[in-house]
Amino acid sequence: MSAETLLRILLLFSSLSLLSIGGGNTVLPEMHTKSVVDYHWLTDSQFADVFAISQAAPGPSILIVTLIGYKAGLSAGGELIGIFGALLATAAVVMPAGLLVFFVVQFWEGAKDSNVRRAIEKGFAPLTVGLVLASGYVMSKAADQDWRAYLLTAVCTVIFVFTKVNPLVVVAIAGLLGWLGLV
């Protein structure tokens, strides 16, 4: 039972790793279908909660797979298999795509003075700024639930742009405001 679960974890997350063109979020629907509908590792609302935890917790949000692997192993064979499932899912989602990036970097460093690299570095910069603004915009619609949160985002943005205050201090104070129930 647990060997089969672990094999499924390995196959699912290593294939999702190579399918996630554009970032981890693009394969969330597929991840949901497999782990909730097909394999019954989690319930629908657990999937939503696990997603929220992985978004907010420190580190890459792809660590949602750590929690899914943990729950899959937990149901199949208890705490120890859970932890093994978590580590297996994490390694499976990192390795295949990571290997691909590694080979691209080899090419990239070899092309230091090429026209292609110059064109990409200059040409992609405005696109990247647009994509960063787009993700800030999309994030703000998910994270800011009322006018107080929007105000907090606006004030923090001004602080980050015009002052040299350590961002960590600002994020911590904002977390404190949340804890006090002010946002």
Add this chain to the structure above:
Amino acid sequence: MSETMRRANPSLLELALTFNHIALASFGGGLSAWSREVIVVEKGWMAEEEFLSAITMCRILPGANQVNLAVFVGAKFRGVLGAIAAVIGLSFVPVVIILGLGYVYFQFHHLPALQSVLRGAAAAAVALTLAMAIKTGRKCLRGAIPLLLFGAIFTMNGLFRWHLLPCLALLAPLSLVWGWPKSDK
């Protein structure tokens, strides 16, 4: 801009510790903005343009963007071992933390105080991402063409919520033509 880059030669330990620092700072989100804050501003490991093009390449390639960036930066300085060190630095402590949270969640079925703390932190993390767009935009959006490219991809990907690939299929060729070095002689 890229000529002003300092020579950087981080050790494996420094790569791991730096990505650990980036990951831990990013509670509430905003990992890209934190990466820039540390890699470009604080450490000076990459010039602004090199970093911006790297994050877009990391988005195009399959895989989680932030993991890809760690592989990219680690491999750039220290090859295979550098990539491994950066990825472990980025994910080891977060995996431990998220397993702790997962344990509490599946035992008690909710995480009470955490949710309200994160609501505040997330509002600030969004601000850090917006601030990154403003700060990098001030440097590289000079002239009509870059402004147009920037506006077009923001509209498609942010407002219309188009998938990344069609946006880039339309705009990347234009930006490469614009970015291609003029035969300067």
